[in-house]
Amino acid sequence: xxxxxxxxxxxxxxxxxxxxxxxxxxxxxxxxxxxxxxxxxxxxxxxxxxxxxxxxxxxxxxxxxxxxxxxxxxxxxxxxxxxxxxxxxxxxxxxxxxxxxxxxxxxxxxxxxxxxxxxxxxxxxxxxxxxxxxxxxxxxxxxxxxxxxxxxxxxxxxxxxxxxxxxxxxxxxxxxxxxxxxxxxxxxx
Amino acid sequence: xxxxxxxxxxxxxxxxxxxxxxxxxxxxxxxxxxxxxxxxxxxxxxxxxxxxxxxxxxxxxxxxxxxxxxxxxxxxxxxxxxxxxxxxxxxxxxxxxxxxxxxxxxxxxxxxxxxxxxxxxxxxxxxxxxxxxxxxxxxxxxxxxxxxxxxxxxxxxxxxxxxxxxxxxxxxxxxxxxxxxxxxxxxxxxxxxxxxxxxxxxxxxxxxxxxxxxxxxxxxxxxxxxxxxxxxxxxxxxxxxxxxxxxxxxxxxxxxxxxxxxxxxxxxxxxxxxxxxxxxxxxxxxxxxxxxxxxxxxxxxxxxxxxxxxxxxxxxxxxxxxxxxxxxxxxxxxxxxxxxxxxxxxxxxxxxxxxxxxxxxxxxxxxxxxxxxxxxxxxxxxxxxxxxxxxxxxxxxxxxxxxxxxxxxxxxxxxxxxxxxxxxxxxxxxxxxxxxxxxxxxxxxxxxxxxxxxxxxxxxxxxxxxxxxxxxxxxxxxxxxxxxxxxxxxxxxxxxxxxxxxxxxxxxxxxxxxxxxxxxxxxxxxxxxxxxxxxxxxxxxxxxxxxxxxxxxxxxxxxxxxxxxxxxxxxxxxxxxxxxxxxxxxxxxxxxxxxxxxxxxxxxxxxxxxxxxxxxxxxxxxxxxxxxxxxxxxxxxxxxxxxxxxxxxxxxxxxxxxxxxxxxxxxxxxxxxxxxxxxxxxxxxxxxxxxxxxxxxxxxxxxxxxxxxxxxx
Numbered sequence: 001x002x003x004x005x006x007x008x009x010x011x012x013x014x015x016x017x018x019x020x021x022x023x024x025x026x027x028x029x030x031x032x033x034x035x036x037x038x039x040x041x042x043x044x045x046x047x048x049x050x051x052x053x054x055x056x057x058x059x060x061x062x063x064x065x066x067x068x069x070x071x072x073x074x075x076x077x078x079x080x081x082x083x084x085x086x087x088x089x090x091x092x093x094x095x096x097x098x099x100x101x102x103x104x105x106x107x108x109x110x111x112x113x114x115x116x117x118x119x120x121x122x123x124x125x126x127x128x129x130x131x132x133x134x135x136x137x138x139x140x141x142x143x144x145x146x147x148x149x150x151x152x153x154x155x156x157x158x159x160x161x162x163x164x165x166x167x168x169x170x171x172x173x174x175x176x177x178x179x180x181x182x183x184x185x186x187x188x189x
Numbered sequence: 190x191x192x193x194x195x196x197x198x199x200x201x202x203x204x205x206x207x208x209x210x211x212x213x214x215x216x217x218x219x220x221x222x223x224x225x226x227x228x229x230x231x232x233x234x235x236x237x238x239x240x241x242x243x244x245x246x247x248x249x250x251x252x253x254x255x256x257x258x259x260x261x262x263x264x265x266x267x268x269x270x271x272x273x274x275x276x277x278x279x280x281x282x283x284x285x286x287x288x289x290x291x292x293x294x295x296x297x298x299x300x301x302x303x304x305x306x307x308x309x310x311x312x313x314x315x316x317x318x319x320x321x322x323x324x325x326x327x328x329x330x331x332x333x334x335x336x337x338x339x340x341x342x343x344x345x346x347x348x349x350x351x352x353x354x355x356x357x358x359x360x361x362x363x364x365x366x367x368x369x370x371x372x373x374x375x376x377x378x379x380x381x382x383x384x385x386x387x388x389x390x391x392x393x394x395x396x397x398x399x400x401x402x403x404x405x406x407x408x409x410x411x412x413x414x415x416x417x418x419x420x421x422x423x424x425x426x427x428x429x430x431x432x433x434x435x436x437x438x439x440x441x442x443x444x445x446x447x448x449x450x451x452x453x454x455x456x457x458x459x460x461x462x463x464x465x466x467x468x469x470x471x472x473x474x475x476x477x478x479x480x481x482x483x484x485x486x487x488x489x490x491x492x493x494x495x496x497x498x499x500x501x502x503x504x505x506x507x508x509x510x511x512x513x514x515x516x517x518x519x520x521x522x523x524x525x526x527x528x529x530x531x532x533x534x535x536x537x538x539x540x541x542x543x544x545x546x547x548x549x550x551x552x553x554x555x556x557x558x559x560x561x562x563x564x565x566x567x568x569x570x571x572x573x574x575x576x577x578x579x580x581x582x583x584x585x586x587x588x589x590x591x592x593x594x595x596x597x598x599x600x601x602x603x604x605x606x607x608x609x610x611x612x613x614x615x616x617x618x619x620x621x622x623x624x625x626x627x628x629x630x631x632x633x634x635x636x637x638x639x640x641x642x643x644x645x646x647x648x649x650x651x652x653x654x655x656x657x658x659x660x661x662x663x664x665x666x667x668x669x670x671x672x673x674x675x676x677x678x679x680x681x682x683x684x685x686x687x688x689x690x691x692x693x694x695x696x697x698x699x700x701x702x703x704x705x706x707x708x709x710x711x712x713x714x715x716x717x718x719x720x721x722x723x724x725x726x727x728x729x730x731x732x733x734x735x736x737x738x739x740x741x742x743x744x745x746x747x748x749x750x751x752x753x754x755x756x757x758x759x760x761x762x763x764x765x766x767x768x769x770x771x772x773x774x775x776x777x778x779x780x781x782x783x784x785x786x787x788x789x790x791x792x793x794x795x796x797x798x799x800x801x802x803x804x805x806x807x808x809x810x811x812x813x814x815x816x817x818x819x820x821x822x823x824x825x826x827x828x829x830x831x832x833x834x835x836x837x838x839x840x841x842x843x844x845x846x847x848x849x850x851x852x853x854x855x856x857x858x859x860x861x862x863x864x865x866x867x868x869x870x871x872x873x874x875x876x877x878x879x880x881x882x883x884x885x886x887x888x889x890x891x892x893x894x895x896x897x898x899x900x901x902x
Contacts, residue, residue, distance in 0.1 A: 035254055035257060035258070035312070036316075038253070038254070038257065039250055039254065042249075042250050042253065043250075046245050046249065046250065047242075047244060047245060050242065050243075050244070050245035050249075051242035054242045054243060055237070055242060060243060063242075063245075064245065064246055064249065067245055067249055067253075068249065068252060068253055068256065069263045069265070070263075070265060071250075071253040072253055072256045072257055072261055072262065072263045073262060073263030073264060073265040074265070075257070076262060076263075076264070076265075077264075077265040077267050080267045081267070094265050094266065094267055097265075097266035097267075098265060098266060101266055131240075132233065132236040132237050132240050133240055135233070136237060147233070147234075147237070148237070150234075151233070151234035151237055151238065152234075152237050152238055172201075172202070175201070176197070176201040178233075179201065179204070179230045179233055179234070180197075180230075182233035183229055183230070183232075183233065186232075186233060186236070
């Protein structure tokens with residue numbers, strides 16, 4: 001062990017105690033391409049983004065893909081974030097849109113139907129009580145999306161209409177149908 | 190009368206939170222059936238809210254960062270509804286895809302940092318690996334290495350408590366993937382706390398290095414490890430104090446209870462502070478000193494490192510009594526640890542100041558007790574022995590220092606060569622040093638140097654020792670041996686003191702013509718004054734030398750030119766030099782000028798750069814008088830702080846500010862200090878990291894210019 005080097009000749013005042021970086025600072029740095037800042041935002045919001053994506057897609061693989069896409073695209077997307085409202089709310093909304101896009105792409109590939117609730121997969125034994133997760137997974141994607149956005153994420157029907165490109169009335173109707181279907185699936189009849 | 194129940198939709202709206210209908214609310218108060226229906230409608234929502242979503246995959250962040258580093262970008266649906274699917278004809282889809290690609294490519298092309306042509310990037314994923322973990326390495330080359338098929342990753346690795354970064358070793362091969370990205374992997378050895386990296390071509394002829402390319406080994410809890418962060422701070426404090434300050438900042442944030450973190454925060458911040466702010470700063474740090482001190486004191490068996498940091502921290506804050514108390518605590522905790530021996534060395538120096546014999550006796554006692562665990566002991570003892578004029582002790586302690594740290598051999602040999610009583614043995618050590626240097630130990634190559642630069646550096650180091658040996662031999666009256674040794678040194682250095690010694694040795698051997706040639710080299714140097722010529726003429730005999738001297742000086746000037754030209758480069762300046770002057774006005778510098786131009790990059794955050802600013806100031810006058818333009822460039826925007834810095838250091842040369850990094854790109858430069866000497870056509874002809882040869886180099890360019898002009902006439 002050598003004696004520690006003499007105090008380096010810093011010629012700039014630096015803050016004595018570093019506060020954790022502010023959200024604004026993190027957003028600016030992320031938008032500028034700073035990977036450390038992006039990682040910090042992930043640590044703060046990654047779980048919430050993943051949760052929204054998982055509830056909407058009802059698929060761990062799709063949720064992971066959405067999570068990836070949201071954070072890979074975040075630095076560029078932040079240039080369109082105007083700073084109004086909480087960033088957490090904004091990024092969850094972006095995640096919801098990304099998840100819905102993904103579900104629509106799946107629809108086009110013929111995997112699931114987002115708009116047509118008639119094709120909702122029912123559990124093998126309709127009488128069986130299934131837990132909420134399986135029930136949600138069994139719900140038609142279009143119904144599940146409205147249900148999750150309204151019941152879990154707490155958006156108004158007007159906001160859901162904005163996110164999903166629907167009329168507010170359609171959102172209400174879908175929510176009602178989703179609830180009824182879930183009651184059936186959960187055995188609350 | 191039958192009860193009229195609300196519709197299912199009305200109940201649904203109520204379950205959804207819409208309670209504006211008073212009749213419905215009144216009905217629900219009376220009707221159990223409808224209340225149960227509403228509860229049932231609400232229950233899936235309650236259950237869904239209560240259900241926890243699974244956590245994201247553990248490696249999700251690594252994959253995100255890897256995709257970003259690989260240039261992957263995603264356009265996110267930020268505004269408005271997610272677009273509904275539309276059936277597009279196949280051709281229209283392809284056209285849309287092409288447009289989208291162009292838009293994305295355009296967005297990427299015009300991202301600010303992408304504008305920096307030639308800038309490279311090294312990513313290590315994860316950035317804080319656990320000891321023993323394999324790190325994914327991704328390197329996006331700049332202009333310097335972009336055409337290589339395979340690249341080499343070298344690492345300089347440090348164990349906890351190591352004092353400074355040594356040379357690097359080859360740790361990985363990076364292979365090119367689609368898109369021009371190079372990838373490979375590196376396993377962080379379990380014993381390593383901190384590592385820094387550089388990338389180079391297979392032959393080590395082009396090197397790309399940055400102080401920011403490093404990893405800190407993670408602690409068990411996933412934080413960047415404390416020891417690794419301390420090493421990062423020390424590594425950066427030698428090269429970039431601003432980066433070091435940021436590291437100290439993070440260190441204190443990551444380890445708010447570690448005295449080592451606050452000690453470094455104080456080192457980093459104290460010099461930056463004005464006198465008035467320094468008092469406040471010190472007050473706040475004294476509070477921290479007490480706080481972290483209480484935490485350390487509360488531990489039944491505190492870490493030796495924490496105790497040592499407490500000693501340094503108390504000392505740095507001028508609390509001598511507290512420093513002594515912590516020193517006692519450290520010695521009680523483990524008196525045979527390296528940190529304890531280091532403190533005992535300091536205590537001995539304080540106690541016996543002015544009595545070197547007693548200091549040396551105490552040091553011997555410590556050595557016999559196991560003091561070899563601390564390099565501090567032989568290092569300090571060698572200096573004390575030298576101050577005491579005890580050649581034998583210098584030799585003995587110098588050997589011990591070298592035994593512990595082979596890098597100290599140059600220090601030990603240099604010290605020993607000063608003492609005539611042990612000169613023979615010191616020369617033997619110098620010979621060994623020269624042999625070791627010229628063995629070109631590949632692993633000793635510093636990360637930033639190419640193989641050729643490293644060999645040149647080693648030859649120059651060897652030339653220094655050969656020069657010292659030759660001078661020592663001359664002092665012993667061994668003139669022939671001195672001459673031969675000094676002539677070996679002459680081949681690898683342009684050192685005026687060696688030329689003088691060669692001349693004297695030759696004169697002593699009766700070789701007047703040879704002496705004249707060596708003296709002519711001194712006279713040919715642009716810094717030598719006419720008085721030297723006169724003294725040579727007087728010493729050798731004016732009658733004989735009057736005829737030969739001018740010819741010899743001209744010849745020596747030619748040798749100097751040849752020596753420098755062999756180390757010259759010839760490259761263009763790439764791109765426009767758009768800079769900002771002190772008033773904030775934009776200025777474009779034309780690399781071509783009436784005469785040579787010295788472009789000097791400097792930074793007030795770079796200790797080596799600051800150390801050379803005095804030399805640069807002296808060069809300012811010398812160059813201007815000779816018709817050489819001086820362009821000094823710093824890496825920040827003009828500010829009152831920069832002006833105050835210049836005034837404080839008495840610097841009057843003009844400064845331009847590389848606000849847009851145009852100069853860094855134009856010269857492909859990431860370093861300070863850096864000196865680029867341009868010929869009058871604006872091509873880079875000399876490139877160096879120290880200003881020692883600038884005047885000579887400028888003279889070579891001016892001579893060439895004069896010869897060209899004469900040819901034209």
